[in-house]
Amino acid sequence: MSVPKLAVWKLASCDGCQLTLLDCEDELLSVAAKVEIAYFLEASSFKGRGPYDLSLIEGSVTTEEDLHRVQHIRRVSKHVVTIGACATAGGIQALRNFADVREFISVVYARPDYIATLEHSTPVSAHVAVDFELRGCPIDKRQLLEVLSAFLAGRRPVIPEESVCVECKERGNPCVMVAHGTPCLGPVTQAGCGALCPAFNRGCFGCFGPLRSANAATLAGLPGVTRTFSDFQEAR
Amino acid sequence: MDKQPNPVLLDALDPLITALRIGGFRVVGPTVRDGVIRFAELSSAAESPTGWTDAQEPGRYRLRQEGELVFGYAASPDSAKRYTHPPRTTLFRWDKGPIEPEIDAPPTALIGLRACDLAALAVQDRVLGGSAAYRARRAALFLVAVDCATPSAVCFCTSMGTGPKAEAGFDLALTELSEPHRFLARAGSERGAEILAALPHRASAPADLAAAADVTRTATARMEPRRFELDGVKEQVAAARTSPVWEEIASRCLTCANCTIVCPTCFCTTVEDGTDLSDGAAERVERWDSCFTFGFTELGGEPVRASGAARYRQWLSHKFSTWVDQFGEYGCVGCGRCVTWCPAGIDLVEELERLR
Ligand code: SF4
Numbered sequence: 078m079s080v081p082k083l084a085v086w087k088l089a090s091c092d093g094c095q096l097t098l099l100d101c102e103d104e105l106l107s108v109a110a111k112v113e114i115a116y117f118l119e120a121s122s123f124k125g126r127g128p129y130d131l132s133l134i135e136g137s138v139t140t141e142e143d144l145h146r147v148q149h150i151r152r153v154s155k156h157v158v159t160i161g162a163c164a165t166a167g168g169i170q171a172l173r174n175f176a177d178v179r180e181f182i183s184v185v186y187a188r189p190d191y192i193a194t195l196e197h198s199t200p201v202s203a204h205v206a207v208d209f210e211l212r213g214c215p216i217d218k219r220q221l222l223e224v225l226s227a228f229l230a231g232r233r234p235v236i237p238e239e240s241v242c243v244e245c246k247e248r249g250n251p252c253v254m255v256a257h258g259t260p261c262l263g264p265v266t267q268a269g270c271g272a273l274c275p276a277f278n279r280g281c282f283g284c285f286g287p288l289r290s291a292n293a294a295t296l297a298g299l300p301g302v303t304r305t306f307s308d309f310q311e312a313r
Numbered sequence: 314m315d316k317q318p319n320p321v322l323l324d325a326l327d328p329l330i331t332a333l334r335i336g337g338f339r340v341v342g343p344t345v346r347d348g349v350i351r352f353a354e355l356s357s358a359a360e361s362p363t364g365w366t367d368a369q370e371p372g373r374y375r376l377r378q379e380g381e382l383v384f385g386y387a388a389s390p391d392s393a394k395r396y397t398h399p400p401r402t403t404l405f406r407w408d409k410g411p412i413e414p415e416i417d418a419p420p421t422a423l424i425g426l427r428a429c430d431l432a433a434l435a436v437q438d439r440v441l442g443g444s445a446a447y448r449a450r451r452a453a454l455f456l457v458a459v460d461c462a463t464p465s466a467v468c469f470c471t472s473m474g475t476g477p478k479a480e481a482g483f484d485l486a487l488t489e490l491s492e493p494h495r496f497l498a499r500a501g502s503e504r505g506a507e508i509l510a511a512l513p514h515r516a517s518a519p520a521d522l523a524a525a526a527d528v529t530r531t532a533t534a535r536m537e538p539r540r541f542e543l544d545g546v547k548e549q550v551a552a553a554r555t556s557p558v559w560e561e562i563a564s565r566c567l568t569c570a571n572c573t574i575v576c577p578t579c580f581c582t583t584v585e586d587g588t589d590l591s592d593g594a595a596e597r598v599e600r601w602d603s604c605f606t607f608g609f610t611e612l613g614g615e616p617v618r619a620s621g622a623a624r625y626r627q628w629l630s631h632k633f634s635t636w637v638d639q640f641g642e643y644g645c646v647g648c649g650r651c652v653t654w655c656p657a658g659i660d661l662v663e664e665l666e667r668l669r
C-alpha cells in the first residue's frame with residue numbers, strides 16, 4: 078500500500094489551527110511516519126503534487142480566489158476535513174455577514190481600493206462537500222490526532238457531541254456559573270477543549286461552536302446570566 | 314457487627330486521619346477550593362473546611378464563613394461516584410492481542426460522606442455490583458460518615474427516606490457537637506471499631522447522645538418546607554408521559570447534562586474506541602455519559618430522543634419511575650446536587666409536584 082498523502086491548506090484564518098498540527102511535536106513524528114506530508118506551507122515550502130488522500134483546510138472563504146481554491150482542493154482530495162471555527166463556521170471574519178463589508182473596509186484600510194473581498198465570510202461546506210468538520214478556535218490537539226488516526230484507520234472519528242459542561246464535570250471543575258456567578262457559554266457549546274477556561278475559573282467563550290441541541294435563548298434569558306452578562310458589559 | 318458498642322467522644326479529627334494514613338489509606342475529605350467545598354486528599358484536619366458553610370439554591374452555590382463546625386455544610390459538588398465509578402476508565406488495550414489493564418483501586422478513606430451519599434453507594438452497588446472493577450474500587454473504600462447538621466435549601470433526603478442521620482453502610486460515623494466542640498463517634502464495621510478503639514477517646518454521657526439526637530431533629534426540621542409525599546410518584550410520573558409540562562421544562566432546560574453528571578447515582582457510560590497513530594495499537598475507554606447527550610440514543614446516525622422534552626422526561630422518569638421497575642427502588646436519594654448545579658436552576662422536586 079502506498080503511503081497516504083496529506084495536504085494542509087490555508088484560507089482566511091490566523092494560522093492557529095495549522096499550528097496545532099505543528100504543536101503535536103512528539104506525535105508529529107508518528108504522523109510523518111504514517112503519511113507523506115505532501116503540502117503544508119506552514120511547515121515546508123515543498124509543494125508535493127496531488128491528488129491527496131486527506132486535505133485539512135483551515136480558514137473561511139472570503140475571496141473569489143479562495144472560492145476557486147476550495148473547488149480545486151475538493152477535486153484533488155479523496156477526503157476533505159475542515160479544521161477550526163473559520164473553516165467550519167466562517168470565523169470571526171464572518172462578523173461582516175451581519176454588517177456592510179464595504180463600511181468595514183473603509184474604516185480599517187488606508188487604501189480600500191486595494192481590497193478585493195467577498196460580501197460574506199463562509200465555511201468551506203457552503204461551497205464543496207466536506208467529509209468531517211473539526212471544531213475549535215483553535216482546534217484541540219487530541220481531537221486533531223483522533224481525526225487523523227480515524228481517517229488513516231478508515232473509521233469514524235470519535236468526537237463527542239456533548240456540552241462543555243460534561244468535560245467540565247469530568248475534569249472536576251467547580252461550575253463557575255453556579256459557584257461564582259461568572260457567565261459561561263459551556264452549556265450551549267460543544268465540548269472539545271477539555272473545559273479549559275472553567276478550569277482556570279473563567280467562563281467558556283464558546284470556541285467550539287454551538288451544541289447541536291443548544292438552547293441559547295434560555296441561557297441568555299436566565300435572570301442570573303442576563304445580570305452577569307450586563308454587569309460584565311458595564312464593567313468593561 | 315454483633316453488638317453496637319456505645320458511641321465514644323473524639324476531641325479532634327487528626328488522630329483519625331493519622332491512623333487511617335498509617336493504615337495504608339489515602340485520606341480524602343472535604344476542603345475549600347475554588348469557592349466550593351470539595352473532596353481532596355487530606356494530610357491533616359487543618360485542611361478541612363472548619364468555619365465554612367454553604368448557601369445552596371437552584372442554580373446557585375456560595376460559601377461563607379460562619380460558626381465553628383468542620384462539617385457545617387451540605388452536599389458538595391463531589392460525591393463518592395468519582396471514586397467508585399470514575400469519569401474515565403480504560404477497559405482494555407489491543408496490541409496484537411488484548412491487554413487487560415490492572416484495576417486501579419487504591420485503598421481510600423472517604424471522610425465526610427452524608428447519609429444520602431451512603432444511600433447512593435447502596436444504589437450503585439445494586440446497579441454496578443456486577444462489575445469486577447467497581448467491586449474492587451468499592452472494597453478499597455473506608456467510609457467515615459457524618460450526620461447532617463446543616464442541610465441546604467435544596468436537600469430532601471427526609472422525603473426519600475435516606476437521611477439526615479447515617480444509619481448503615483459506613484465504617485465509622487460521626488456526629489459533630491458544639492459547646493464544647495466534639496465528635497460523637499460510632500462504628501459500623503469491625504475494622505471501624507478497631508480503628509475507633511485505638512484512637513484517643515472518652516466515654517460518652519447521655520447528654521452527648523441527646524445532643525446528637527438534637528442535631529438530627531434540627532436537620533430534619535430544616536427540610537420540612539421541602540418535604541413531599543413519595544407514595545404514588547412512580548405511577549404518577551409514568552402516567553404523565555404525554556403531559557405538556559415536559560415541553561415547558563424543556564424551554565428552560567439547556568440539555569447540558571450537569572444534573573446527571575453530578576448525580577451520585579447516575580451511572581450511564583459510553584464506550585469509545587481509539588487507535589494509536591504510531592504503533593497500530595487500540596484502546597477501549599469507558600466514560601461518563603448522560604441521557605441528555607445526543608450520542609446517548611443515537612441509532613443510525615440520529616438520536617431517538619432528539620427533543621429536550623424527551624430527554625428531560627427520560628431523566629426524571631428514570632429517577633422516580635423506571636428505576637423502580639429496573640432495580641426495585643428509587644434512583645434518587647434526595648441530595649439536591651442536580652438542583653444546585655443546574656445552571657438553569659431547574660428543581661426536580663418542583664417539577665415532580667407539577668407533574669403529579
Ligand atoms: S463552568 Fe461552564 S462549562 Fe463548566 S459546568 Fe459550569 S456552565 Fe458548564
Ligand code: SF4
Nearest residue numbers: 576645646648649651
Ligand atoms: S436526582 Fe438529584 S437529588 Fe436525586 S440523587 Fe440525583 S442529584 Fe441527588
Ligand code: SF4
Nearest residue numbers: 573579580581604631
Ligand atoms: S437519569 Fe439518565 S444518565 Fe442518569 S442513570 Fe438514568 S438514563 Fe442514565
Ligand code: SF4
Nearest residue numbers: 566567569570572655
Ligand atoms: S435540568 Fe439543568 S442541569 Fe439538567 S440538562 Fe437541563 S439545564 Fe442542564
